[in-house]
Amino acid sequence: MDSRKYILEAIAKNQPTPTPLPDISAIAVVNYDVVDKFKTILEGIGGQVIEIKDSEDVIAYVKANFSEGQRVISTVSELTSVAETDWQTQDPHTLENVELNILEAKMGVAENAALWLTEPQLGQRVAPFITQNLAVILDKNNLVATMHHAYERIADAEYGFGLFLAGPSKTADIEQSLVLGAHGSRSMTVFLRST
Amino acid sequence: MNHAELAENFIKDGERTTWHDETLWFVRKKRDLAAFQIPEWEALREAASQIKHNGLSHMHEYLIAFEEKATANGIKVHWAMDALEHNQIVHRILKENSIAEIIKSKSMLTEECHLNEYLIENGVDVVDTDLGERIVQLREEKPSHIVLPAIHLKKEDVGETFHQHLGTEKGNKDPQYLTEAARQHLREKFVSRKAALTGVNFAVAETGEFVVCTNEGNADMGAHLADVHIACMGFEKIIPERKHLGVFLRLLARSATGQPITTYSSHFKKPRPGQQMHIVIVDNGRSQQLGREDFRNSLKCIRCGACMNTCPVYRRSGGHSYHSAVAGPIGSILAPNLDMRKNADLPFASTLCGSCSNVCPVKIDIHDQLYKWRQVLVKEGHVPFGKKVAMRAMTFTLSHPGVFKTAGKMGRKMMGLAPFTVSNGLNPWYKQREMPAPPKESFREWFSKNRNGQ
Ligand code: SF4
Numbered sequence: 001m002d003s004r005k006y007i008l009e010a011i012a013k014n015q016p017t018p019t020p021l022p023d024i025s026a027i028a029v030v031n032y033d034v035v036d037k038f039k040t041i042l043e044g045i046g047g048q049v050i051e052i053k054d055s056e057d058v059i060a061y062v063k064a065n066f067s068e069g070q071r072v073i074s075t076v077s078e079l080t081s082v083a084e085t086d087w088q089t090q091d092p093h094t095l096e097n098v099e100l101n102i103l104e105a106k107m108g109v110a111e112n113a114a115l116w117l118t119e120p121q122l123g124q125r126v127a128p129f130i131t132q133n134l135a136v137i138l139d140k141n142n143l144v145a146t147m148h149h150a151y152e153r154i155a156d157a158e159y160g161f162g163l164f165l166a167g168p169s170k171t172a173d174i175e176q177s178l179v180l181g182a183h184g185s186r187s188m189t190v191f192l193r194s195t
Numbered sequence: 196m197n198h199a200e201l202a203e204n205f206i207k208d209g210e211r212t213t214w215h216d217e218t219l220w221f222v223r224k225k226r227d228l229a230a231f232q233i234p235e236w237e238a239l240r241e242a243a244s245q246i247k248h249n250g251l252s253h254m255h256e257y258l259i260a261f262e263e264k265a266t267a268n269g270i271k272v273h274w275a276m277d278a279l280e281h282n283q284i285v286h287r288i289l290k291e292n293s294i295a296e297i298i299k300s301k302s303m304l305t306e307e308c309h310l311n312e313y314l315i316e317n318g319v320d321v322v323d324t325d326l327g328e329r330i331v332q333l334r335e336e337k338p339s340h341i342v343l344p345a346i347h348l349k350k351e352d353v354g355e356t357f358h359q360h361l362g363t364e365k366g367n368k369d370p371q372y373l374t375e376a377a378r379q380h381l382r383e384k385f386v387s388r389k390a391a392l393t394g395v396n397f398a399v400a401e402t403g404e405f406v407v408c409t410n411e412g413n414a415d416m417g418a419h420l421a422d423v424h425i426a427c428m429g430f431e432k433i434i435p436e437r438k439h440l441g442v443f444l445r446l447l448a449r450s451a452t453g454q455p456i457t458t459y460s461s462h463f464k465k466p467r468p469g470q471q472m473h474i475v476i477v478d479n480g481r482s483q484q485l486g487r488e489d490f491r492n493s494l495k496c497i498r499c500g501a502c503m504n505t506c507p508v509y510r511r512s513g514g515h516s517y518h519s520a521v522a523g524p525i526g527s528i529l530a531p532n533l534d535m536r537k538n539a540d541l542p543f544a545s546t547l548c549g550s551c552s553n554v555c556p557v558k559i560d561i562h563d564q565l566y567k568w569r570q571v572l573v574k575e576g577h578v579p580f581g582k583k584v585a586m587r588a589m590t591f592t593l594s595h596p597g598v599f600k601t602a603g604k605m606g607r608k609m610m611g612l613a614p615f616t617v618s619n620g621l622n623p624w625y626k627q628r629e630m631p632a633p634p635k636e637s638f639r640e641w642f643s644k645n646r647n648g649q
Contacts, residue, residue: 003274003275003276003280003478004274006276007274007276007430007476007478007482008255008258008259010478010482010483010485010486011254011255011258011430011482011485012255013486014482014483014485014486014491015251015252015253015254015255015485016248016251016252016485016488016491017252018249018252018253019245019248019249019252020245020249021245021246021249021435021436022241022242022245022246024242024438024439024441024442027235027238027239027242027442028235029233029234029235031234041455044455045454045455045458092419092420093386093420096382096386111445111455112445112455112456113455113456114456114460124419125415125418125419125467126415126416126419126420129412129415129416129419129459130416130420146441146445147440147441147442147444147445147456148438148441148442148445150441151437151438151440151441152438154437156402156437159462159464160464160465160466160467161461161462161463161464161465161467162404162461162462162464163415163459163460163461163462164444164456164459164460164462165458165459166455166456166457166458166459167458168458169410169411169412169458169459170410170411170458171326171327171374171410171411172343172452173325173326173327173330173343173344173345173374174326174330174345174350174353174370174373174374175218175348175349175350175353175370176218176221176222176343176346177350177370177371179370179371179374181374181375181378182326182374182377182378182410182411182412182413183324183378183381183382183385183411183412183413183416184411184412184415184416184458184459185412
């Protein structure tokens with residue numbers, strides 16, 4: 001028996017009479033300042049926000065917080081003095097020893113502090129997960145209020161893999177005690193850039 | 196064993212039952228806090244429900260569109276009529292790639308299909324990577340909650356399990372320490388395994404992409420390192436358009452744990468170069484449920500777990516008492532569809548208080564469906580005699596106000612004069628409970644007295 005045919009036939013026979021889609025274009029209620037909201041939410045979910053002027057501030061941060069021997073990677077070309085920027089075509093397994101990964105997002109969402117990242121910004125799909133610590137640069141004027149606004153911007157963009165990422169990896173599977181750093185990055189910093 | 200017997204076992208440890216009850220209620224309160232911050236919450240729930248209904252009513256065309264897009268994107272689509280076929284497809288893909296070890300992230304569908312057992316019997320080593328699932332897997336147990344798989348355990352239990360299996364210090368029960376041990380143990384699996392299996396939260400008909408939500412990052416660690424990624428989904432995961440993800444991602448985590456969104460919401464659209472990506476679309480009774488007018492709304496479920504966290508019966512009987520992959524109120528609607536006889540007890544494991552329907556982000560009429568299942572099950576002869584008599588008596592009493600009045604009076608008298616007649620073996624509610632003192636007068640008596648007095 002051809003299962004595909006069988007399933008589709010059963011569904012065609014059993015599905016209810018068609019109902020329309022709701023209009024969701026005006027559903028969002030935005031009664032907050034997007035920058036304030038983003039900061040509060042990110043801190044609430046275990047991330048940190050650092051306001052910066054340009055990539056020099058990021059370089060200074062890396063120098064102050066990470067030592068020579070620690071592997072730092074980035075997709076941001078201005079950071080070559082503190083990070084490898086030519087790792088995108090390596091076997092993803094070789095990223096296992098990355099201590100800090102610095103990416104740049106083109107969009108952030110205020111209501112939940114999620115950052116939208118696709119392959120050009122990720123470098124490799126596994127990169128934001130396998131690193132011990134993650135930092136993402138975001139321009140303040142790339143903040144949108146809600147997920148509806150975010151998908152409006154994404155629209156029908158083409159990508160192989162896209163990711164909303166909000167805060168560090170976490171779990172509460174042991175007695176509901178929150179622990180940061182389950183399998184993905186242990187920390188998550190957003191460098192919020194004024195433009 | 197049925198729900199009542201299994202629950203009896205669970206509540207033997209009174210302290211633990213109370214902890215379980217309070218912890219889940221705490222999660223429910225976090226959900227409330229998150230929901231109250233969104234002025235448009237009710238509009239969102241309504242939109243989600245309508246989008247899902249549109250999805251159900253166009254399922255045939257959406258599935259075909261999804262398959263076409265996904266195939267064009269380089270994903271291989273498979274169809275499985277039932278659990279066995281699903282398991283066979285997964286096993287065949289592994290065999291074709293000569294892979295005998297896989298890692299898995301959370302998928303309630305694979306629990307429903309008993310995939311782990313099937314693969315292990317066929318010589319495949321399976322490691323669950325969600326922390327809660329790994330804990331129960333090491334203990335050879337099943338998840339007791341769809342979002343919080345190990346919520347029935349205390350940290351002492353986890354400490355002991357990890358001491359035995361992962362070599363952590365004996366007696367160390369610090370969640371931070373134990374989570375770190377699991378992180379190290381599973382990292383080794385992530386970097387060495389060639390195949391990763393994930394679930395699917397949403398599959399978009401318009402684009403052929405699918406979205407997987409986790410907090411831990413385990414689905415991504417597996418999928419992006421493996422040569423072969425297999426994603427398994429019940430067909431009801433289909434949503435019409437990409438922009439609808441906005442509605443569901445706003446509701447899912449807030450309803451589940453009170454978070455504004457899960458840490459990771461990963462949109463898989465194409466395999467990475469050199470990687471194989473498979474999707475297995477499973478029916479396993481769903482098309483039948485789609486045809487049951489009274490119960491088809493259960494297919495809207497986005498598996499947030501809110502109905503469990505709020506359910507007074509679930510909280511005090513534990514997930515395992517439901518003897519079904521999905522526990523709680525929604526599980527009790529889904530399970531009888533698969534096997535009425537075996538799961539006839541589940542729709543009765545509810546007080547019909549309606550709290551589940553109130554929190555459900557896709558507005559499933561959960562408690563109404565539970566009530567309807569009871570009627571179907573009685574009619575089909577799947578309900579034990581005692582319960583049937585009680586149900587008939589209830590229907591009779593409720594539809595005859597005179598009898599209701601007398602019955603209430605009798606009940607209050609009986610409890611005052613001879614409480615043992617209420618607290619005997621025929622009354623299962625009395626087990627592990629003290630019957631409350633009966634009120635001297637019923638609301639009805641009180642009302643008529645006070646009204647007359649005016
Ligand atoms: S039935 Fe509703 S509340 Fe329960 S798990 Fe499904 S979506 Fe959540």
